[in-house]
Each structure stands twice: as structure tokens, then as C-alpha cells.
Amino acid sequence: MLLTKSILEGNRLALSRLLTQVENDSADGRAGLVELFPYTGKAHLIGVTGAPGTGKSSLVNQLALYYRKGSDKKIAIVAVDPSSPFTGGAVLGDRVRMRDLSGDEGVFIRSMATRGSLGGIAQKTASLVQIFDAAGYESIIIETVGAGQSEVDVARLAHTTVVVEAPGLGDEIQAIKAGILEIADVLVINKADRPGVENTERALRSTLELAHPTKRVFRHHGKSMSISAPTIDSTIWIPPIIKTVATEGKGIDELAASIAKHVEHLHQSGDWVARDRARLGSEMEMLLREALMDRFLENIQQQKYEEMIEKVVNRDISPSEAVTALLNGNRK
Amino acid sequence: MLLTKSILEGNRLALSRLLTQVENDSADGRAGLVELFPYTGKAHLIGVTGAPGTGKSSLVNQLALYYRKGSDKKIAIVAVDPSSPFTGGAVLGDRVRMRDLSGDEGVFIRSMATRGSLGGIAQKTASLVQIFDAAGYESIIIETVGAGQSEVDVARLAHTTVVVEAPGLGDEIQAIKAGILEIADVLVINKADRPGVENTERALRSTLELAHPTKRVFRHHGKSMSISAPTIDSTIWIPPIIKTVATEGKGIDELAASIAKHVEHLHQSGDWVARDRARLGSEMEMLLREALMDRFLENIQQQKYEEMIEKVVNRDISPSEAVTALLNGNRK
Numbered sequence: 001m002l003l004t005k006s007i008l009e010g011n012r013l014a015l016s017r018l019l020t021q022v023e024n025d026s027a028d029g030r031a032g033l034v035e036l037f038p039y040t041g042k043a044h045l046i047g048v049t050g051a052p053g054t055g056k057s058s059l060v061n062q063l064a065l066y067y068r069k070g071s072d073k074k075i076a077i078v079a080v081d082p083s084s085p086f087t088g089g090a091v092l093g094d095r096v097r098m099r100d101l102s103g104d105e106g107v108f109i110r111s112m113a114t115r116g117s118l119g120g121i122a123q124k125t126a127s128l129v130q131i132f133d134a135a136g137y138e139s140i141i142i143e144t145v146g147a148g149q150s151e152v153d154v155a156r157l158a159h160t161t162v163v164v165e166a167p168g169l170g171d172e173i174q175a176i177k178a179g180i181l182e183i184a185d186v187l188v189i190n191k192a193d194r195p196g197v198e199n200t201e202r203a204l205r206s207t208l209e210l211a212h213p214t215k216r217v218f219r220h221h222g223k224s225m226s227i228s229a230p231t232i233d234s235t236i237w238i239p240p241i242i243k244t245v246a247t248e249g250k251g252i253d254e255l256a257a258s259i260a261k262h263v264e265h266l267h268q269s270g271d272w273v274a275r276d277r278a279r280l281g282s283e284m285e286m287l288l289r290e291a292l293m294d295r296f297l298e299n300i301q302q303q304k305y306e307e308m309i310e311k312v313v314n315r316d317i318s319p320s321e322a323v324t325a326l327l328n329g330n331r332k
Numbered sequence: 333m334l335l336t337k338s339i340l341e342g343n344r345l346a347l348s349r350l351l352t353q354v355e356n357d358s359a360d361g362r363a364g365l366v367e368l369f370p371y372t373g374k375a376h377l378i379g380v381t382g383a384p385g386t387g388k389s390s391l392v393n394q395l396a397l398y399y400r401k402g403s404d405k406k407i408a409i410v411a412v413d414p415s416s417p418f419t420g421g422a423v424l425g426d427r428v429r430m431r432d433l434s435g436d437e438g439v440f441i442r443s444m445a446t447r448g449s450l451g452g453i454a455q456k457t458a459s460l461v462q463i464f465d466a467a468g469y470e471s472i473i474i475e476t477v478g479a480g481q482s483e484v485d486v487a488r489l490a491h492t493t494v495v496v497e498a499p500g501l502g503d504e505i506q507a508i509k510a511g512i513l514e515i516a517d518v519l520v521i522n523k524a525d526r527p528g529v530e531n532t533e534r535a536l537r538s539t540l541e542l543a544h545p546t547k548r549v550f551r552h553h554g555k556s557m558s559i560s561a562p563t564i565d566s567t568i569w570i571p572p573i574i575k576t577v578a579t580e581g582k583g584i585d586e587l588a589a590s591i592a593k594h595v596e597h598l599h600q601s602g603d604w605v606a607r608d609r610a611r612l613g614s615e616m617e618m619l620l621r622e623a624l625m626d627r628f629l630e631n632i633q634q635q636k637y638e639e640m641i642e643k644v645v646n647r648d649i650s651p652s653e654a655v656t657a658l659l660n661g662n663r664k
Contacts, residue, residue, distance in 0.1 A: 289624070
């Protein structure tokens with residue numbers, strides 16, 4: 001395909017076009033992904049997640065600027081905001097970013113304001129990241145709003161997950177979610193010039209002790225499948241807590257240093273390979289689920305499906321009985 | 333089954349036991365669900381969603397108290413907090429609630445602090461709600477943290493969705509997500525005694541105008557399936573904006589009145605039936621996906637699956653090529 005050749009040569013317009021095709025799940029998009037896949041596996045994927053109001057976007061912005069100043073590394077930013085489909089954060093965030101990063105050919109920013117099933121969003125994010133990876137972007141920052149399991153799943157695509165907190169975001173206990181802390185490789189308290197920063201840090205430290213007793217547990221996406229579960233070296237990585245004031249560029253160097261240290265840790269412990277394997281295993285599983293459903297729907301009679309829903313709506317049979325009946329009917 | 337008989341007779345202990353069995357996805361739990369399903373379809377399901385710090389839990393608490401004072405209706409509260417698995421919000425929320433609602437046999441509070449795939453959480457919430465419905469709980473409040481698509485999906489189980497905002501929650505534009513507004517039937521600005529309430533209201537109103545131009549669009553869960561898409565009457569319902577101070581019980585009567593008005597609208601427009609159908613259709617679809625995957629994994633050789641992952645990890649083939657190969661291999 002001409003497009004993928006141009007992308008491998010560094011053509012931004014071609015890159016942009018394929019990203020759109022993949023977001024639209026077009027046949028060309030899928031073909032492009034298959035062609036580019038052999039070129040993936042080199043980029044460092046950084047997930048940045050945090051509740052609204054923590055200043056994630058500014059932080060990501062500053063981090064990208066920092067990387068660009070220090071080296072020639074190409075940086076991509078994929079901003080995922082599933083809850084903001086037609087107006088909203090992602091688009092605005094882009095505009096703010098443009099001020100600082102525009103004109104820099106080494107930075108590519110892509111917002112996914114797409115809506116859809118969760119699996120769909122994680123899947124599309126994974127695909128966009130693969131394209132950037134193949135196109136030679138060495139650091140890919142995946143930015144998500146981290147208040148739900150969905151965003152945690154998206155962030156888990158990354159090699160290094162940065163969780164952003166901020167002082168005084170409502171109830172301290174609600175803001176600092178153990179579930180999100182568990183996936184954090186690096187913790188950031190942004191807006192660290194605000195009052196309450198000591199409380200936030202104290203709360204983070206005590207929750208961290210709960211979340212990281214001895215070793216890191218890697219959880220597989222979705223239904224647990226022993227056959228694709230990765231073996232993770234239990235070499236201990238204690239997530240550091242970094243204080244930043246992104247709007248003033250404070251603490252960004254320390255954050256970048258922690259991220260670099262984590263990359264080193266990933267390589268030494270074998271986690272780099274293990275996470276790659278887990279990520280690809282999850283992706284295969286998601287694709288498999290979709291394909292199975294598609295195949296099933298192709299083979300079933302629409303009328304039969306409708307009849308079954310009617311029976312459920314009338315409370316004649318339960319949803320699970322309906323599914324069993326459909327599956328048995330289809331097997332014959 | 334003895335347990336389901338006891339539940340239909342109003343036994344709380346039996347109810348509690350089956351809820352646990354369903355949460356653990358045990359065979360008894362599944363059997364109980366099938367037995368109770370014919371008794372469902374009577375309850376009014378109220379979804380309450382909002383970002384952390386909006387005071388959702390207090391609001392739900394007050395709403396339950398209000399309902400109990402005004403009538404003999406049995407009320408269930410299902411609190412879903414997927415991002416807080418092992419410490420965290422849900423459990424704490426229960427303790428706070430216990431103070432006000434304990435000792436009232438007409439109220440049943442259940443927290444789901446379970447973790448897992450998103451579909452899994454929505455599915456389990458749907459199941460718990462069905463049990464409460466069969467057990468004669470006339471109003472079932474489903475409380476979720478509404479910052480991600482996952483929570484939106486859970487909230488969408490409801491007949492009436494209440495979206496809770498609060499003044500001064502960080503960036504105004506980020507806090508008020510158009511995507512969440514779109515699913516709102518009733519909007520609440522809680523903590524309305526705080527500064528900034530006028531700004532929040534103004535922002536809500538202008539976003540509402542974007543989100544509800546003429547009619548309400550009902551979106552199907554997950555992959556769009558035209559064969560189960562409901563036809564929704566386009567009778568216009570403009571979500572009212574209610575100001576409350578839940579901690580002081582202010583505005584709760586107005587909120588309850590709006591919810592009652594929405595129920596009336598649902599019946600008149602035919603949306604009550606349409607939403608029931610859409611919900612059950614989604615549930616069937618989710619169960620079908622799980623069942624297809626389970627059936628596939630039963631029939632495939634573990635070694636073959638592992639080999640395929642290895643090929644993907646080595647970038648010999650892409651994930652989608654691997655899935656195609658697995659499906660074709662399995663079909664033979």
C-alpha cells in the first residue's frame with residue numbers, strides 16, 4: 001500500500017490519513033494496520049491518567065516539550081476521552097497544546113473523541129499506537145481520564161503508567177483510588193503549589209503501602225485466560241511520588257528522570273517483553289470476541305433473534321436461557 | 333430452589349445470599365437468576381451518576397430517606413465503583429449510609445466493589461438489579477461514578493438517569509461532559525450553596541442545548557445491532573436542572589418530583605417498554621459474547637493458541653491475522 005510506504009518514510013499527511021481510516025474502522029485502515037504491524041514494538045508507551053481537574057493535559061504537554069528539548073526523539077500524544085464525544089475536553093486540549101507544540105514536526109497529537117463500546121475504544125487506541133510505533137515515534141503518550149475501569153484498561157496498554165493526582169479534589173478518599181494506584185508506575189502530584197499537598201502525599205503513601213506489599217501483580221484484560229497469562233518478574237519497583245506544577249514547568253525534569261528509570265527497570269526485570277506479550281494477548285482476545293460475534297450474527301436468522309428477544313421481554317425465558325437456545329439452534 | 337422462594341417471600345438473608353452468589357457468578361447464582369427472572373420488570377430503575385466529589389452518595393442517601401418517609405415503597409441501592417476494588421469508596425459509603433438508613437427493613441444497600449472486565453460489571457449490576465426487582469423492591473437506585481464510558485454504560489441500565497454535578501470541580505468544561513449530559517434525564521447541581529453555582533448552571537444549560545436539539549437518541553450498548561435496536565418515541569423530554577444541598581436535605585423533594593414526572597413521561601411516550609427491551613437486548617448480547625468466547629476456548633487447543641501469540645509477539649503476523657487463522661483452524 002502506498003500509504004504505509006509513505007508513513008514509514010515519515011510522511012505526516014499519510015500518517016494522519018491512516019489514523020483516520022483506522023478510527024473509522026475502514027477496510028483500508030485494517031489493511032494498513034496489518035502491513036505496518038511488523039514495524040511495531042520499538043516505541044516506549046507512556047500512559048498518563050488522572051481525574052478531571054488534575055491538570056493531566058498540561059503535564060503531558062510539558063513532558064512532550066521537555067523530551068523535544070533534550071533530544072531528537074519523535075513524540076506522539078494520543079488523547080483518549082471516551083465520555084466527551086461531540087464537544088469537550090479533547091478538542092479544547094488540542095487547541096491549548098497547539099500553542100506550545102505547533103510547528104514542531106517531531107510531535108504528533110491525536111485526539112480520540114470517539115464513542116463506542118469500551119472494548120472498541122481500547123482496541124482503537126491500541127491500533128493508533130501501533131501506527132505511531134511503526135511510523136518511528138519513539139515515545140507515545142496515551143492520555144486518558146482515569147476515573148473508571150475503562151480508562152484504567154486503556155492506560156494499561158502502556159509500558160509505563162503515570163497516575164496524576166492533585167491536592168483538594170473533593171473527598172481525599174474518593175480521589176485516591178486504590179485500583180488506579182495499583183497500576184501506577186509513577187505517581188505525580190500536580191498543582192503541588194496548592195494547599196493540601198501534604199495531605200495528598202500522605203494519603204498516597206499510605207495507600208501505596210497497601211497496594212504494593214511485595215510484588216506487582218499483572219492482571220490480564222477481561223476474562224482471565226491462563227493460556228495467555230504472562231509470567232512477570234517480581235523484581236520490586238516502588239512507584240515514586242513526584243511533585244509538579246505543570247503550568248510553570250516545575251518538576252518535569254524529575255518526572256522524566258523517573259520515567260527513564262522505569263524503562264531501565266522494565267528491561268532489567270524482563271517486564272518490557274512481558275507487558276508487550278500481555279498487551280498483544282489482550283488485543284488478540286478482543287479481536288477474537290468481535291470476530292466470534294460477527295460470525296455468529298452472519299449465520300443466524302434475524303427473525304429468530306428477534307423472536308428470542310420478544311420472549312425475554314415477555315419474561316417467558318431469561319436472557320441466559322435465550323442465549324443457550326440461540327447457541328444450540330445455531331450449532332445444528 | 334428454596335432460596336428464591338424465600339426471596340419472593342421477602343426474606344432479607346436469602347436475598348443477601350443470592351446477591352453474593354450472583355456476584356461470585358456461581359452455578360447457584362445463575363440458577364437463581366433464571367428462576368427469578370419471570371418476576372422482574374416491575375421496578376423503577378434510577379441511575380445516579382457523577383464525578384467524585386459531587387456528593388452523589390449523600391444525594392442517593394437523602395433520596396432513599398425521602399422515599400421511605402413518603403410511602404411504604406421498598407428501596408434498593410446498588411453502588412457500583414469499579415475503580416475501587418480492595419479499599420475505597422464503596423465500603424466507606426456504606427458505613428456513612430448505615431447511620432441514616434440502618435434499621436429500616438424497607439431499604440437494602442448493596443455495594444459492588446468487584447473488579448473485572450467492563451462488560452462483566454455492567455452484566456453483574458444488571459443481575460443484581462433483577463434480583464431486587466423480583467424481590468419486590470419498587471425503586472432501585474444504581475449509583476455509579478460517572479467519569480467514564482463504563483459508568484455511563486452502567487447508568488444506562490436505568491429507566492431514569494440522574495446526573496449529578498457540583499460547582500467548582502476543577503475545569504468547568506472538563507467537569508461537564510457532553511457525553512454524560514446526553515444520557516441525563518434529570519440534572520442535579522448538588523452543593524448548590526457553594527460559590528460558582530451560577531457558572532455551573534449556565535454551562536449546563538448551554539451544553540444541554542447542544543445535547544438535546546430536538547429529540548432524544550437512544551444508543552444501543554456496544555456493537556450496533558439493527559436487529560435489536562428499539563424504536564423510541566421522540567416525545568420531547570427536556571432534562572430539568574435541580575439544585576440541591578444533599579447534606580442539608582435541600583431540594584430533595586423537587587428532585588423526587590422530577591423523577592416522578594419522568595416516570596409519567598416514560599409511560600406516556602412508550603419509552604418505559606422501549607428501554608426495558610433495549611436493556612434486555614443488551615444483556616442478551618453481552619451473554620452471547622461471553623458464551624461464544626467460552627465455547628471457542630473449549631474447542632481450541634491451548635498449544636495452538638500459545639503458538640499464535642508467539643507469532644504475534646515476534647511480529648511474524650498481526651493480531652488480526654492471528655485471529656483469522658485461529659477461527660479458520662477451529663472451523664475445520
